[in-house]
Amino acid sequence: MKLFKNLLESVKPHFEKGGKLEKLYPVYDGFATFLFVPGHTAHSGAHVRDGIDLKRTMITVVLALVPALLFGMWNVGYQHYKALGETVGFWDQFLFGAIKVVPMVVVSYAVGLGIEFAFCVIKKHQINEGYLVTGMLIPLIMPVDIPLWMVALSVVFAVVLGKEVFGGTGMNILNPALTARAFAFFAYPSYMSGDKVWINTSTEAGQSVVDGYSGATALGELATTGSTSLSPMDMFIGSIPGSIGETSVIAILIGAAILLITGIGSWRIMFSALLGGVAMGLIFNWVAPYATSPEQQSFMGTPFWQHLIMGGFAFGIVFMATDPVSAAQTTRGKWIYGFLVGLLCIMIRVFNPAYPEGVMMAILFMNVMAPLIDHYVIEANIKRRKKRVQVKVKTA
Amino acid sequence: MAEVTEALEKQKKQREPLFSKKNRKLLSDPFNDDNPITVQVLGICSALAITVKLYPAIVMAISVMVVLAAGNVIISLMRNLIPNRIRIIVQLVVVASLVILVDQVLKAYVYDVSKELSVFVGLIITNCIIMGRFEAFALGNGPWKSFLDGIGNAAGYGIILIIVAFFRELLGSGQLLGMQIIPESWYLDNGGFYSDNGFFLLPPMALIAVGIIIWIQRSRNRELIEEN
Numbered sequence: 001m002k003l004f005k006n007l008l009e010s011v012k013p014h015f016e017k018g019g020k021l022e023k024l025y026p027v028y029d030g031f032a033t034f035l036f037v038p039g040h041t042a043h044s045g046a047h048v049r050d051g052i053d054l055k056r057t058m059i060t061v062v063l064a065l066v067p068a069l070l071f072g073m074w075n076v077g078y079q080h081y082k083a084l085g086e087t088v089g090f091w092d093q094f095l096f097g098a099i100k101v102v103p104m105v106v107v108s109y110a111v112g113l114g115i116e117f118a119f120c121v122i123k124k125h126q127i128n129e130g131y132l133v134t135g136m137l138i139p140l141i142m143p144v145d146i147p148l149w150m151v152a153l154s155v156v157f158a159v160v161l162g163k164e165v166f167g168g169t170g171m172n173i174l175n176p177a178l179t180a181r182a183f184a185f186f187a188y189p190s191y192m193s194g195d196k197v198w199i200n201t202s203t204e205a206g207q208s209v210v211d212g213y214s215g216a217t218a219l220g221e222l223a224t225t226g227s228t229s230l231s232p233m234d235m236f237i238g239s240i241p242g243s244i245g246e247t248s249v250i251a252i253l254i255g256a257a258i259l260l261i262t263g264i265g266s267w268r269i270m271f272s273a274l275l276g277g278v279a280m281g282l283i284f285n286w287v288a289p290y291a292t293s294p295e296q297q298s299f300m301g302t303p304f305w306q307h308l309i310m311g312g313f314a315f316g317i318v319f320m321a322t323d324p325v326s327a328a329q330t331t332r333g334k335w336i337y338g339f340l341v342g343l344l345c346i347m348i349r350v351f352n353p354a355y356p357e358g359v360m361m362a363i364l365f366m367n368v369m370a371p372l373i374d375h376y377v378i379e380a381n382i383k384r385r386k387k388r389v390q391v392k393v394k395t396a
Numbered sequence: 397m398a399e400v401t402e403a404l405e406k407q408k409k410q411r412e413p414l415f416s417k418k419n420r421k422l423l424s425d426p427f428n429d430d431n432p433i434t435v436q437v438l439g440i441c442s443a444l445a446i447t448v449k450l451y452p453a454i455v456m457a458i459s460v461m462v463v464l465a466a467g468n469v470i471i472s473l474m475r476n477l478i479p480n481r482i483r484i485i486v487q488l489v490v491v492a493s494l495v496i497l498v499d500q501v502l503k504a505y506v507y508d509v510s511k512e513l514s515v516f517v518g519l520i521i522t523n524c525i526i527m528g529r530f531e532a533f534a535l536g537n538g539p540w541k542s543f544l545d546g547i548g549n550a551a552g553y554g555i556i557l558i559i560v561a562f563f564r565e566l567l568g569s570g571q572l573l574g575m576q577i578i579p580e581s582w583y584l585d586n587g588g589f590y591s592d593n594g595f596f597l598l599p600p601m602a603l604i605a606v607g608i609i610i611w612i613q614r615s616r617n618r619e620l621i622e623e624n
Contacts, residue, residue: 147589161604165611187595 008032026120030127054169058129060264064255065136065319069105071251072244073097076144079199079241083209100200101244104139107148111155112138119164130169130176130325131159137177137319140245141312141360142184143197150188154180174367175326178360185360193356195220198241217242219311219349219356222302226295228310235309246312256318265322268331269338273317274308276342281307284350299350307346316359317341326367330377337373341366414540422544426552428617433556434610435620438524443557444602446516450573453561455509457554459502459517461547463494464526468546470494471534478535487530488521495520525553560605568596 008031014021015028033055077093077100112135120127138155158180163172185192195216201209218235221228230240238248246252259265281304288300307313321327321341328337341362348358355361432438447453470490471478478486499517502510510517520526529549534542565571570578570592582588595601614620 147584147591149589150591153593161608165607183595186598187593188591189594191591 055129058132061133064258067251067254068245071248073101108138109135111152115159128169134176138180141181141243145197146191154184157183175323223353223356226298246315249309249314252314268334269322272335272338273342276339280343280346311357312359328370328373333373333377423548426548431552432525444599447561450561450565452512453557459498461550464550465546468534468542469539471530472539472542564596567593
């Protein structure tokens with residue numbers, strides 16, 4: 001630590017006004033405040049003193065993502081060897097997954113932070129840590145087989161057009177990680193959906209893919225045939241095909257616990273999204289007998305609780321719907337927002353075969369609607385309080 | 397008699413040359429500070445619909461140019477005859493007849509493109525740029541100026557169309573004017589590393605592309621940024 005401090009102090013003069021590298025001050029500032037508590041203090045006014053700042057918030061979320069990341073690495077390896085019909089040890093599976101996943105994480109961070117730094121230097125902003133979470137989320141919501149340059153391009157799109165255009169961290173309308181995924185989904189549909197992309201089936205000499213093997217996700221199977229061969233227990237543990245970080249409900253629940261205990265994720269959004277999902281699931285169960293085709297009937301008849309552990313529902317409502325920037329801000333707004341995210345997610349899943357997973361669309365759509373919800377919540381509050389004032393005047 | 401000729405001479409001297417500075421401005425302004433799409437934000441609808449490929453975009457740009465220039469001249473010639481109350485109907489009749497002419501010509505000579513543009517040729521009638529120029533310019537200026545204004549604005553519209561279509565065709569399908577630009581061997585299916593970006597074929601990407609052009613333009617010319 002002392003070494004870092006001395007190093008920072010020694011290069012500081014270059015970055016201050018008049019120094020050689022004056023233009024790169026935001027970069028210096030970003031590193032310095034990342035490592036140490038900022039040296040400057042507020043000059044006037046009353047301030048809330050709190051140990052938690054943006055950096056600590058972001059780091060907490062990244063920590064909460066670690067279980068999902070580690071499980072994702074193992075699952076990539078597990079699915080790969082399962083598809084090849086080989087049995088290897090735990091560490092071999094994990095290592096295979098790590099070799100696939102770590103480059104995606106590195107690319108996501110390198111490209112995203114590079115753009116963020118460049119924009120901060122050009123616009124002379126402070127560097128914010130907003131990308132720390134986004135950079136971790138993006139690889140976790142991508143299929144394992146996607147080429148790295150597609151990840152990089154999605155990151156460019158999300159950071160530049162999802163965030164910097166609107167004014168940088170804290171100003172974005174849409175969740176940047178989901179913007180990246182939506183971009184990849186529409187730009188390269190054959191690498192983002194279907195049965196082939198969720199499991200790495202690259203073979204070396206002497207290896208071959210097992211006969212009758214299917215790489216479809218639970219939702220993919222449901223959308224085409226109306227039933228899934230994967231057991232609920234596997235879905236809960238997460239040893240099923242899917243995007244890297246989304247499969248394991250257990251790992252996500254650990255992350256959710258971290259977010260809730262530290263108070264960083266909004267329990268209102270998570271809980272109401274859960275309620276929304278359950279509500280829509282129950283409605284579908286109820287109307288299932290009236291569906292026209294047998295596939296649709298059995299898809300609608302899927303027990304409502306299974307919807308909660310399939311696909312990206314859990315991951316989405318824990319890590320993405322709760323994004324404090326793009327979610328609703330008011331307390332009542334959060335309930336409405338969360339509920340509709342859950343509701344729409346299940347609805348898109350069941351009704352639209354083109355989008356087997358609805359959670360991305362549901363959250364992006366509600367991101368757009370969040371300011372509207374807030375507006376009406378605030379208006380309603382003002383109206384209610386006005387009424388109270390008038391009543392008092394009358395009785396007085 | 398001598399006085400009259402003198403007055404005429406004087407008038408002749410005062411007459412503007414055909415391409416005076418003012419007239420040249422009519423042609424050049426729509427390219428930067430007064431672009432119909434990026435500054436006035438008119439005609440967005442067709443900019444989204446027909447820019448998937450470059451060739452239809454060029455045809456569309458030329459069609460709009462013909463309609464706008466001819467329409468501007470006709471309206472300008474009639475500007476003192478048109479009763480103010482029914483001027484919109486008169487303008488519509490003029491533009492509708494011109495569009496029908498253009499449509500027939502396209503059908504006769506470039507049938508494929510005409511089919512591709514489908515309803516959007518007919519919809520030139522409702523292109524806000526055309527009615528906008530009739531109202532804002534041709535009703536108050538002479539035929540030559542109106543002609544230049546029509547050419548300028550249609551060119552400003554066309555250049556954006558062509559820029560957007562260039563990138564959409566190149567990145568969306570790897571072609572330009574129907575010719576393969578990106579080598580086949582680059583594609584992932586053929587063992588390469590590249591894949592066409594399907595997002596560029598969808599209308600939202602055209603909107604984003606127009607947005608990026610507006611962004612670049614405004615960061616170069618800060619006067620365009622509204623204060624609020």
